Structures are given as structure tokens and as C-alpha cells.
Amino acid sequence: MASTTSGDxxxxxxxxxxxxxxxxxxxxxxxxYVATLLYFIHAIFSAIRWRRS
Incomplete structure (x- = not known):
């Protein structure tokens, strides 16, 4: 229930x-954002590396 006091x-x-x-x-x-970006960059480069091997 909402408070009716204006102090908060x-x-x-x-x-x-x-x-x-x-x-x-x-x-x-x-x-x-930086951590998510680094994760996706890592995942993409890992997939590229795996595909080339």
C-alpha cells in the first residue's frame, strides 16, 4: 500500500x-556491457579458431 506522507x-x-x-x-x-561484449568477442573468435582446426 502506498504511503501518503510526502517525506519519502x-x-x-x-x-x-x-x-x-x-x-x-x-x-x-x-x-x-564491457563483460558481455568481451564474452561475445571471445565466443566468436573461438568459433573461428575451432572451425579452422
């Missing part, structure tokens, strides 16, 4: 990055 409003703008978990939010997405 969501932060906006630069206030989003006011707590430690929120600071790591964007780097989390960047690192997951």
Missing part, C-alpha cells in the same frame, strides 16, 4: 548520486 519522495537530478549504492549504478551498467 524519490530524489531527482544530482541528488540521485547522494548515496554509495547509487554512485555505482552507472559503472555497473558500463562494466556489465
Amino acid at each position: 519522495s524519490l530524489p531527482t537530478g544530482s541528488k540521485i548520486f547522494s548515496t554509495i549504492p547509487d554512485v555505482f549504478f552507472i559503472p555497473e551498467f558500463v562494466m556489465s
Whole structure:
């Protein structure tokens, strides 16, 4: 059930990055993108190498 008090409003703008978990939010997405990209590059080159052998 939703709270009717206005004291627990969501932060906006630069206030989003006011707590430690929120600071790591964007780097989390960047690192997951890089890890996924590296995985697919590895899988593609491994398949090419396997096919040539």
C-alpha cells in the first residue's frame, strides 16, 4: 500500500548520486556491457579458431 506522507519522495537530478549504492549504478551498467561484449568477442573468435582446426 502506498504511503501518503510526502517525506519519502524519490530524489531527482544530482541528488540521485547522494548515496554509495547509487554512485555505482552507472559503472555497473558500463562494466556489465564491457563483460558481455568481451564474452561475445571471445565466443566468436573461438568459433573461428575451432572451425579452422
